[in-house]
Amino acid sequence: MSAKLIDGKASAGRVRGRIGDFVATLSGRKPGLAVVLVGQDPASQVYVRNKKRAVEEAGMLSREHQLPENTSEKDLLGLVQQLNADPAIDGILVQLPLPEHLNADLVIDTIDPSKDVDGFHIINAGKIAVGDPSALVPCTPYGCLVMLNELGHKLAGQDAVVMGRSNIVGKPMASLLLSQSCTVTIVHSRTKNLAETCRRADILVAAVGRPEMVIGNWVKPGATVIDVGINRIETPEGKTKLVGDVHFESASKVAGAITPVPGGVGPMTIAMLLQNTLRTFCLREGVATPDWLI
Ligand code: NDP
Numbered sequence: 645m646s647a648k649l650i651d652g653k654a655s656a657g658r659v660r661g662r663i664g665d666f667v668a669t670l671s672g673r674k675p676g677l678a679v680v681l682v683g684q685d686p687a688s689q690v691y692v693r694n695k696k697r698a699v700e701e702a703g704m705l706s707r708e709h710q711l712p713e714n715t716s717e718k719d720l721l722g723l724v725q726q727l728n729a730d731p732a733i734d735g736i737l738v739q740l741p742l743p744e745h746l747n748a749d750l751v752i753d754t755i756d757p758s759k760d761v762d763g764f765h766i767i768n769a770g771k772i773a774v775g776d777p778s779a780l781v782p783c784t785p786y787g788c789l790v791m792l793n794e795l796g797h798k799l800a801g802q803d804a805v806v807m808g809r810s811n812i813v814g815k816p817m818a819s820l821l822l823s824q825s826c827t828v829t830i831v832h833s834r835t836k837n838l839a840e841t842c843r844r845a846d847i848l849v850a851a852v853g854r855p856e857m858v859i860g861n862w863v864k865p866g867a868t869v870i871d872v873g874i875n876r877i878e879t880p881e882g883k884t885k886l887v888g889d890v891h892f893e894s895a896s897k898v899a900g901a902i903t904p905v906p907g908g909v910g911p912m913t914i915a916m917l918l919q920n921t922l923r924t925f926c927l928r929e930g931v932a933t934p935d936w937l938i
Pocket residue numbers: 784807808809810811812813814831832833834835838851852853854872873874875909910913
């Protein structure tokens with residue numbers, strides 16, 4: 645491996661550390677995050693547990709609402725409205741995916757946009773698209789941008805390729821890179837000449853959900869590679885292993901810097917959730933926001 649390893653765990657530790665220090669200085673109520681989980685999806689349960697632990701470690705209030713799989717849309721919307729009105733709650737996160745009988749867009753758009761710490765509400769999506777700095781930015785692309793900035797390379801003028809056009813990763817990631825004056829290309833499942841386009845990228849962000857799809861010869865020598873993918877695959881020994889969308893072994897021989905999976909984007913996503921919650925708290929309470937929060 646010749647690439648510099650972008651250590652998301654260490655970056656996340658720094659972000660969480662400064663959030664915890666800031667929260668410890670607050671004399672009144674602490675920032676509060678409510679997480680709503682519907683059903684028994686095992687991966688979602690792990691994510692929710694990790695988020696709860698991180699929120700508590702930062703000294704914030706964590707509220708968890710576990711609802712049965714057959715919860716009606718009316719009841720779920722009622723809970724969201726209740727949390728919108730709850731003065732102890734600064735951030736509301738409804739864990740996705742929701743069971744099929746529930747309309748996820750409707751549920752997300754019922755969240756008060758000023759408490760939408762996932763940044764998925766249509767108002768926040770629109771603000772990101774127009775470059776409005778008051779947007780709450782989705783945690784995963786936000787974390788990717790923080791890691792890119794930490795590398796200290798100039799982003800303006802760089803050719804960035806974002807693989808994937810989902811509303812939660814690809815599109816906001818592309819908007820954020822555009823706001824940094826990168827020249828941005830988005831590729832997706834219908835794109836022609838995928839490998840060739842990726843090879844032109846100074847910054848390659850892979851968010852496709854295809855295990856180890858991006859191999860070394862798709863990567864421009866010296867490029868920065870951010871691997872958002874989280875894929876569970878079975879090893880020949882019958883064990884489960886987590887891999888990204890990038891074939892780490894071959895890509896890390898060509899890239900200038902690369903995130904690992906696990907230990908890259910994943911930990912940063914949780915750190916940015918705390919950061920968004922602290923931000924909404926400061927805005928609601930009229931507390932001066934520290935420089936690093938803006
Ligand atoms: P989606 O399934 O919503 O979107 C995947 C995107 O990849 C789509 O735009 C799709 O194109 C594109 N795509 C799929 N197959 C190909 C292909 N063969 N070639 C080119 N493009 C392709 O996924 P998400 O955006 O939600 O997530 C992407 C990955 O990131 C997943 O592995 C997910 O687990 C991971 N993830 C990780 C997070 C973290 O914290 N690290 C957080 C969120 C997601 P099209 O639109 O044409 O179908």
